Amino acid sequence: MVAFYQSWLVVLGLLAVVDSSLIDISLDGQLCGDYNTAIRKEWGELKRAERIDYTDAVLCMQRQPQHLPREEYPGVRNRFDDFVATHINYTLSVHYSGLFLPWHRHFLWLWETALRDECGYSGYLPYWDWPLWSENLKASPLFDCSDSSLSGDGEPNPGEQSIHGGTVTLPPGTGGGCVRCGPFKDMEIHLGPFDRNIVSFNEIPAPGFDYNPRCFNRSLNNFVSMNYDNETIVDRLLAATDIADFQTVMDHWPARPDGVLGAHGGGHFSLGATLQDLFSSPQDPAFMLHHAMIDRLWSIWQGQEESHRYALNGTSTILNPPNGTIVTLDTVMEFGVLGRPRSVGETMDPGRDGYCYSYT
C-alpha cells in the first residue's frame, strides 16, 4: 500500500501536477511531503507516556553494544558512547566554525534514526524550547526530576565554584553533585572530562578516549538561562541579517568582549559540568534536545527567505583561524561509525536529501 502510494506520487510528480514545494524527491529516492514529514515537538508538548518512551530509548542505547573498537576507544562502553566519542573526535572542526550547524544537524538525525532503528522508538527527537523555562529550570517538565523528565538537578555541592571567562562571571548553579532522581538517576558517564581551555586546534587533548567512569553531574543555573537563552535573544537570533550575524548571536552574544556564551553556550552552561564539556557534552541526555532547539531555529531562519537557505560562513576549524579551509556546499563531513560521510550541501534542508522532518 505504501509502495503504491509512493509510486502514485512519483507519477504525479512527473506530470508536474504536484506543487514542488509540497513534495521533494530526495537523493535516497524517498519522497518527502506533508503526508510523511516527521514532526519534532517541544518536550512539554509530548504526552507523559511519549516522554517516557524517549528516555526509555536513550537508556536502551546505553545497553546496546558499541560499534567503535574497544582498543582504540577504551572509554566507549555502549552505543550511546559511540555518539559521545564521535562528537569528541570531530569537536575541533565542528564548533565555532562553518560546520557547526550542518554537522550537528546530521548528528541529531543519526541519533534519532538510531533510537528508532535500534531501540524501537516510534517518536521523533524532542526539543528544549529555552525561553519557556529559562526563569525556573527546576519547574520545567524537562528538569523537574519526575519520571517523565530528563532527570533534574544534581545533589547540592557547596564547593561548586563560579566560572570566570573574559569579563564574565557565572555564579554557581543550585546542584553540582550527582543526579539521584528521574530516569537518569545514578547514571554513569565514561568519557572526559576535558579542560575548558583549548590548548591546540590540531589534536584531541587528554583524556582523549580514556575510560573514566563517574557520576552524571548537573547544576541547574537560572542565572545563565535567563541571561543567555531568553525570548529576546531567540527573537534577535531569528532576526539575524545574514548567516554571520546568526552565528554571532548563537555563539558570541552579547556581541561585546564579555559576550562569550551566545544562545548555544548558554544552554550548555545552564545545566552544569557534564553539559559544559565542549568535547564530551553529549553525555548529558539534554544535549540532543538543546541542539534540536538550535537546529529548529536555524531551520526557521533558513526558511525565511531564499538567500538564507544555502548560506554558509566560516572554516572547518574551531574558531575559524585565518589559515582554515572555507566551508562550501561541497565540503564533506565525517561521522565515523555513525554513518556515511555527508556533504554540507546535503544538510541544508530538513525536507530534502533523505531528511524529512520539521519542528512545531
Ligand SMILES: [Cu+2]
Ligand atoms: Cu557539539
